[in-house]
Amino acid sequence: MKILSIRSALPGGGNVRAxxxxxxxxxIRxxxxxxxxxxxxxxxxxxxxxxGATATFTPEVAAQIVAAARSAMGEIRQHDNRAA
Known part of the structure; x- marks a missing residue:
């Protein structure tokens, strides 16, 4: 699973984090x-x-997407901390 792009959620976006x-x-992209x-x-x-949903994921694929996204989110935070 490869993250092509990640966008942080906008303020007020509820429980969407990215x-x-x-x-x-x-x-498949x-x-x-x-x-x-x-x-x-x-x-x-x-x-x-x-x-209706445009796609659905098996629990295994969903877990892979979440893991890749959370890893990318962590990399962004680490980069932001270094720049501060």
Whole structure:
């Protein structure tokens, strides 16, 4: 799982912590995945269109997306701390 782009959530965005674009090991690219922190843990959600999900993830794939996103979020924070 490779993070192509990561965008921090805007203030007032509820439980969304970031939005990411990812590329899977199969070469599939998914855009604008919401990374949410919920009472049940961190979750990955595909965007919706016409009232339904544009994609769904198996628990294993969702966990890979979340792990890659959280790692990228940590790298951004570390970089920001070094710059301060």
């Amino acid at each position: 939005r990411v674009d990812v590329e899977t090991t199969a070469g 998914l855009f604008n995945i919401a990374i949410k922190e919920t009472p049940q843990g961190w979750r990955a959600y595909a965007p919706s269109a016409f009232g």
